Amino acid sequence: MFLPNADEDLELGDNIDVFVNLKDGSRWSATIIILAQVEILMKRWAASGEALGGRYFWCSDGLIVRDAGISNMTQVLAGLIETGEFTQILQRLDD
Template sequence: MFTLAEVARVMERWSHTGEALDGRYFWCSDGLIVRDPGIDNITQVLAGLLDDGDFTDVLQRLDDE
């Protein structure tokens, strides 16, 4: 999971390193961006995903292979 601030920080760094077309996009496999940091907030997001029935759509189970 990422906060918006962390995504912004990474993209800013990439604008100087040349990664991701100079920081013009952010992508990660199975990435979930949350607005606010902290375990309580992340727990609330996960609980909300479960309550709304979206948990398995947003987070995919990885195979053991």
């Protein structure tokens, strides 16, 4: 998970938990992770034996994107909201 300090570059984030509050009052969550970070994790798990030796990656509200950074991830989220696809990808939080 990317928890930046005040002096960290937000465009380097590669694994971020997000909460989305929409105007209709609904709340949504996702774990956004870049494809390269998934590969790193799976290689690490292959060595440690986790996740059946790194043979799979799973998270309940996962969204894999190609590029790192808050601005890229925000653009992806905005696009999903515009198209309405976010309801199939993000996890709705109980009101």
